[in-house]
Amino acid sequence: MLYMACHWGLDYSQSGVSYMVPIYLNRMASYRGPAGGSPRVSEALLKSIFEQQGQIRTNGRIARIIVENGTARGVELEDGTRYVANKAVVSTIDTHQTFLKYVGEEKLDKEFVEMIRVWQWEKWSLAVQHLALAERPRFKAAASQPDLDDAFIYVLGYESLADLKGHWDAMARGELPAGAGFHCCFPSVHDSFQAPAGRASGLISQMAPFQLANGGSERWLNRHHREETCERQRAVLARYAPNVSGENVLWNYLSAPADLENKFANMVHGSYKQGAYHPLQMGFLRPNQDCSQYRTPVKGLYLGGASVAPGGMVIFGPGYNCANAIAEDFQIPKWWKEPDYVTAARDGGYV
Numbered sequence: 001m002l003y004m005a006c007h008w009g010l011d012y013s014q015s016g017v018s019y020m021v022p023i024y025l026n027r028m029a030s031y032r033g034p035a036g037g038s039p040r041v042s043e044a045l046l047k048s049i050f051e052q053q054g055q056i057r058t059n060g061r062i063a064r065i066i067v068e069n070g071t072a073r074g075v076e077l078e079d080g081t082r083y084v085a086n087k088a089v090v091s092t093i094d095t096h097q098t099f100l101k102y103v104g105e106e107k108l109d110k111e112f113v114e115m116i117r118v119w120q121w122e123k124w125s126l127a128v129q130h131l132a133l134a135e136r137p138r139f140k141a142a143a144s145q146p147d148l149d150d151a152f153i154y155v156l157g158y159e160s161l162a163d164l165k166g167h168w169d170a171m172a173r174g175e176l177p178a179g180a181g182f183h184c185c186f187p188s189v190h191d192s193f194q195a196p197a198g199r200a201s202g203l204i205s206q207m208a209p210f211q212l213a214n215g216g217s218e219r220w221l222n223r224h225h226r227e228e229t230c231e232r233q234r235a236v237l238a239r240y241a242p243n244v245s246g247e248n249v250l251w252n253y254l255s256a257p258a259d260l261e262n263k264f265a266n267m268v269h270g271s272y273k274q275g276a277y278h279p280l281q282m283g284f285l286r287p288n289q290d291c292s293q294y295r296t297p298v299k300g301l302y303l304g305g306a307s308v309a310p311g312g313m314v315i316f317g318p319g320y321n322c323a324n325a326i327a328e329d330f331q332i333p334k335w336w337k338e339p340d341y342v343t344a345a346r347d348g349g350y351v
């Protein structure tokens with residue numbers, strides 16, 4: 001349970017964020033995997049945007065947010081293309097880049113710039129190994145409890161509190177110990193879209209430091225280090241599911257912390273939620289008191305990504321709240337319905 005409370009970004013010794021624990025325990029009991037894999041989620045969003053006559057441009061990196069007289073007027077891409085906004089510009093990338101890189105310090109108050117500068121990234125990132133297996137894993141523990149072979153998520157490698165603390169303490173030193181634990185899942189066991197008949201897919205998600213004490217973040221690009229990390233992860237898994245080894249492993253691929261930064265422009269330092277979960281970066285302070293209501297000091301510029309409350313992960317909260325704020329500011333009729341669980345929380349006095 002401590003792992004599930006910590007693995008998306010809480011330090012086991014972090015005080016002041018205990019209100020996150022019930023949220024995480026609730027998530028632990030409500031894990032979902034989209035049939036066909038996670039791209040199906042973005043495809044569903046895409047469809048919803050097209051249904052509202054929206055358009056999407058991909059493969060273009062913005063060079064700046066056009067700000068005139070304190071108001072966001074649009075964005076300019078690196079190739080010079082300009083998109084002019086008739087109402088609002090929404091950024092779902094981190095605050096450092098949004099304000100310091102794309103708006104520009106000279107257009108902002110000094111105090112606000114300072115608030116953005118002190119923003120802290122996560123203390124650790126993710127080393128994720130993708131697996132193609134000749135056959136599905138068989139867990140030793142299933143001999144006495146057969147349904148353990150069909151679990152959705154496995155947390156492995158932590159046989160005691162000390163094991164978990166040891167992993168977290170090592171990450172603070174820039175290390176990833178050989179026997180460190182992780183969570184893993186085997187989507188094809190639940191979803192036939194994810195592997196050819198009879199075969200299996202797997203995913204090992206391990207918390208790992210971005211900067212390694214020995215070699216910095218660059219070391220994640222070293223082939224030998226990558227292979228060693230994969231072998232160590234599989235050795236832990238094989239302690240519980242011995243058949244995930246040898247020829248059963250048809251193919252594997254590691255997505256290491258440095259890969260995240262290289263692949264996703266806003267996942268700086270392998271940060272997968274645009275900034276640490278720290279008491280001073282949560283709730284109405286995420287990312288700071290001037291922006292946590294999705295509006296920013298730049299008129300017409302809104303935030304809608306993981307840097308703003310309620311934070312990261314595929315929860316849709318920041319985007320949903322941001323859309324509401326824009327609709328309210330511009331008196332746009334909302335064509336969406338409040339989710340039932342939000343209504344229930346409101347009725348229960350929680351919101």
Ligand SMILES: Cc1cc2nc3c(=O)[nH]c(=O)nc-3n(C[C@H](O)[C@H](O)[C@H](O)COP(=O)(O)OP(=O)(O)OC[C@H]3O[C@@H](n4cnc5c(N)ncnc54)[C@H](O)[C@@H]3O)c2cc1C
Nearest residue numbers: 060061062092093126128265266272273305306312313314
């Ligand atoms: C390996 C991994 C596994 C994860 N697993 C899970 C999971 O199982 N469950 C879960 O809930 N969450 C998971 N997460 C976390 C989750 O993916 C993120 O918290 C979430 O995607 C954040 O959403 P966002 O909209 O704020 O930002 P993003 O999804 O990162 O979207 C920001 C977008 O902005 C684009 N962008 C950045 N800079 C520019 C620029 N200059 N110009 C144009 N575009 C730009 C980026 O390319 C990106 O498409 C995982 C993350 C990683 C890295």
